Amino acid sequence: MSAEQSDLSVRGRQWFEALSGENGVTASGPASVLKADAVLGDETVRFLAVVPDPESRFPRARKGEVGLEQAWTLAKYVRETIELDKGATPRPIVAVVDVPSQAYGRREELIGIYLACAAAVDAYATARMAGHPVIALLVGKAMSGAFLAHGYQANRILALDDPGVMVHAMGKAAAARVTKRSVEDLDALGETVVPMSYDIRNYAKLGLLHKVIKGVAADSLGADAVALVRKELVAAISDTRAGGRDLSIRLESDAAKKVRHASIEVRKRLIEQWPDA
Amino acid sequence: MSVTIDLQRFLARRSFVELSARERAHALLDKGSGKELVGPFDRQHSVWLEMQNIVPQEDDGVVVIHGRMDGKPAVVVAIEGAFQGGSMGEVAGQKIVCALELAKRDHERGIPTRPVLLLETGGVRLQEANLGLAVIAEIHAAIIALRPYVPVVAVIAGLVGCFGGMSLAAALCSHLILTRQARLGMNGPEVIEQEAGIAEMDAGDKRLVWSLIGGEQRAAVGLIDDLVEDDAEAVAHAVRAAFQARRPVQHRSEQVDFFLERLAAIDPEQVKDGAALRALWGKGEVK
Numbered sequence: 001m002s003a004e005q006s007d008l009s010v011r012g013r014q015w016f017e018a019l020s021g022e023n024g025v026t027a028s029g030p031a032s033v034l035k036a037d038a039v040l041g042d043e044t045v046r047f048l049a050v051v052p053d054p055e056s057r058f059p060r061a062r063k064g065e066v067g068l069e070q071a072w073t074l075a076k077y078v079r080e081t082i083e084l085d086k087g088a089t090p091r092p093i094v095a096v097v098d099v100p101s102q103a104y105g106r107r108e109e110l111i112g113i114y115l116a117c118a119a120a121v122d123a124y125a126t127a128r129m130a131g132h133p134v135i136a137l138l139v140g141k142a143m144s145g146a147f148l149a150h151g152y153q154a155n156r157i158l159a160l161d162d163p164g165v166m167v168h169a170m171g172k173a174a175a176a177r178v179t180k181r182s183v184e185d186l187d188a189l190g191e192t193v194v195p196m197s198y199d200i201r202n203y204a205k206l207g208l209l210h211k212v213i214k215g216v217a218a219d220s221l222g223a224d225a226v227a228l229v230r231k232e233l234v235a236a237i238s239d240t241r242a243g244g245r246d247l248s249i250r251l252e253s254d255a256a257k258k259v260r261h262a263s264i265e266v267r268k269r270l271i272e273q274w275p276d277a
Numbered sequence: 278m279s280v281t282i283d284l285q286r287f288l289a290r291r292s293f294v295e296l297s298a299r300e301r302a303h304a305l306l307d308k309g310s311g312k313e314l315v316g317p318f319d320r321q322h323s324v325w326l327e328m329q330n331i332v333p334q335e336d337d338g339v340v341v342i343h344g345r346m347d348g349k350p351a352v353v354v355a356i357e358g359a360f361q362g363g364s365m366g367e368v369a370g371q372k373i374v375c376a377l378e379l380a381k382r383d384h385e386r387g388i389p390t391r392p393v394l395l396l397e398t399g400g401v402r403l404q405e406a407n408l409g410l411a412v413i414a415e416i417h418a419a420i421i422a423l424r425p426y427v428p429v430v431a432v433i434a435g436l437v438g439c440f441g442g443m444s445l446a447a448a449l450c451s452h453l454i455l456t457r458q459a460r461l462g463m464n465g466p467e468v469i470e471q472e473a474g475i476a477e478m479d480a481g482d483k484r485l486v487w488s489l490i491g492g493e494q495r496a497a498v499g500l501i502d503d504l505v506e507d508d509a510e511a512v513a514h515a516v517r518a519a520f521q522a523r524r525p526v527q528h529r530s531e532q533v534d535f536f537l538e539r540l541a542a543i544d545p546e547q548v549k550d551g552a553a554l555r556a557l558w559g560k561g562e563v564k
Contacts, residue, residue, distance in 0.1 A: 058545050060473065068540055075533045104464050104472040107545055110489045110554055112500055114463040115529055115536070118417075118448035122530040125421045144401070144410065145463055148442050152414035169401040169410045174471065179403060193328050195367075195408040208411050247418050250411070260408065263371040266321045270375045273314045275343055275350070 008052040008063055011140040011164070011218050012098030016049040018226045019096065019137075019233075024049065032056055032064070033073040040092070041234040046081045048074060049096040050150055060105030066146040067103030071116035074150055078123035082130050090132040092237045095124070097151040098140030101171065117149040124153035133240035135233060138200070139218050142167045155240040155249075156210035158232055162218040165200045172198055194259060207256025210236055290508035294434050294458050298355035301395050301434070302342035304509045305353050305516050311344035315372060323366045325405045334360045337368040341376050346391050347517055350383065352376050355395035358437035364402030365443060370412030377419035377429070384426035391520050392423060394431040394450065399465065400441015413442035420449045424528070428452050430519045432512060433459040433492070440465045448530050452519035454503040454512065455492035461501070462490040488551040497551075498558040500529070 016024055016034050024034025024047070032053035037044050052064040061067025066074075078093060085091055103113060128134045136142075136151035138159035147167060151157065159165050168175070176183050190197030194205050204212050213232050216225045243249060250256060251264060293301060303311045315321055315336075322333035338360035342353045354376050356363045373394070383390040401409035420429050428451035433439045435458030439447050444463045447453055455461060464472075466480035479485060488494055496504035502519070505511045529536075539558065548554055 060477075072533060072537050072540060075530075076537060079533055102463060104469045104477075106469065106473075106478050106489065107549060109462045109464060109466075109469065109478075110551065111540070111543065111548065112448075114444035114461065115448045115500065117463060118445040118530040119533060119536070121414075121417045121445055122421060122449060122528070123533070125418050126531075129422065145442055145445070148410070148414055148417070148445060152410075153418060167407055167410070169406040170403060174468075175403060175406075177471070189329075193325055193404075195325060196404070196406050203407060206407060206411065208407075246422065247415055250415070260367065262321070262324055262368050263408075263412070266315060266319075266368050266371050267375045269315045269319055269321065270341065270372060271379065274379045275312075 008054075009098050009100065009140050012049045012064065012096055013051045014221055015098070015137070015139045016047055016051070016096045018221045019094070019230065020047040029073045029076070030056065030069045032061070032070050033077065035077045037091075040094070040230060041237070043091065045092045045094055046077070047094050047096060048077055048150075050074070050099050050146075058103065058105070058107065060108055061103040064099060065101050065103040066099055066117065066120070066149045068108055068111055068113055068116045071113065071120045071149050075119035075123040078120070078127050081132060082127050085132070090127070090130055092133040092135060093124075093127055094233060095134070095136045095151045095154060097136050097138045097142045097147065099143060099146035099150055100141050101143045102145035102149070117145055120149040121153055128153060128155055129245050131245065133237045135236050135240070137229070137233065138165050138167065140164055143171065144169050155243070155245070156236040157208060158211050158213060158236055159200050159203070159209055160216050160218045161200065161212045161214045162216070164218055166198045167200070167203050168198055205255055206259050207253040208250050210239070290506065290510065292507050293509045293512045294436060294456065294507045296509065297359070298340045298357035298395065298397070299342070302340055302353035302355040305393060305513050306342065306344035306346055306351060307348065311342040311353070314341045314343055321368050323368055323405065325366065325408070329404050331404060337366055337372070338363060339369040339372045341372055346520070349389055349391055351391040351393065352380055353393045353395065356397045358397035361402055363398035363437050365398060365400065365409045365413055366402040366405040367408040367412060369402070370409065370416060374412060374415045374419045377416070377423050381419075381423045381426060389427065391427060392429050393516055394429065394446070396431055396433050396439040396443055396447055397437045398439055398441070398443045399437060400443050410442065413446065416443075416446050417449055420446060424449075424451055428519055428522070428524050430454070430516055432516065433461055434507070434512065435459040438462070449528070451524055451528060452503070452522070453501040454505055454515045454519070455495060455501050456505055456507045457492045458507055459492040460487065460490045461492070461495055494551045494555075497555050497560070499560060
């Protein structure tokens, strides 16, 4: 394995395969987007993941990034699910999330990666509004635009309690450069300015997560670990079906009420001041 | 468009780009009808900027003006590019989410409120990182939920342009209006240069940048709905016309098979500049 390939994360693929029991490769789509319909609990669930493909047609999207092909293909696979279940019970969709970033490249901008990622967002949100329980399972990085396109429209977000699981708007090294801080300073800052933190336990304080799954190391997929994650997914799906189809739950947790109180206050005022007609 | 410039019109025009967010919003509404909601006197600012010794602004860089447009109720949400690069923090973003949700509630109650977004933003405000990213996901959700009721119209005038997660928000809108000064892209040129090297993107080469992601290029390849002059009256006209037009049967972000086919037909080795993409997707050179 070359040094280039050794830093490619295998977590997304491993969890996808462990949960779905399939390799997820499709004949018609790129090798970087995995899709499988598999039984979870007592129903069929669609699993999706974006994984590295060193052979990808677009050179800037070979390390697991969400690029043009990945985002448009996610949109296709999600919309396909909506079509499949027309007139039936909408099946859950589980996004297995391990995405280091969106693809950074000249071609990507030219051809419209913003639109490709919007298409993925659009598809996931449309599925959610159509009654498909959409669950994001964070097993690795959930970075920036890549997470927006693959996971952030979910009804419920679950994360493994593992140091390699992180949500952020910018990679650590880049954020350090831009904010003119050292990586150490950035970590220290994250302890006081919670939204700046790269630690999933601090992210949990924002009230956006449904649950942090404890006792499962992301790199050790023993039978017990997989069984526990399956159980948590089933519970999250059931919780979703009992709730609404929008994202309002993200402001309703105790954690959100504490940390996002400014969001809640500005909403309260806007609602009060909004004209009646 | 006439080749000879109408001098009177040219001299009479008022630059939209040079207006503040507040002025831009009022310029789109029926004269004197606009009323700001949760304005600076509500003092809703970012707590996170203060914690990092950055002076906050009492509107957090987003202005919500409710008023009338052609006599119909309307809300214009304008991002102030001059404050923190128009970046999306917790409060700024939540104003946008809530305004869109209230516009949807209006429609459910039979009030035909027209929503307009004036996007001038670099994306997530890094000092609020995860709350900025989270609120952008909520903005996306709110646009998609509102769209079935009424066109959501967005304007990117410049000079900041529209980047990051907010470029996805722009793409989700029903009708997208840009000026030639505007840029629309997911990753800013500086970020690409930093991540991928100067051979991939020379961010200092303005001509190159605009040839890839500028308003004129986006219009030439059919990725936006209108290209307008930097003229407040022209922008207001285009926005009003967008509400007269039928809603698109399918938004671009819903045209999955169409764009996947287009993508499959692209040879990444060949399509590296604006001209190459125009040759494939263009409707001829625009003037």
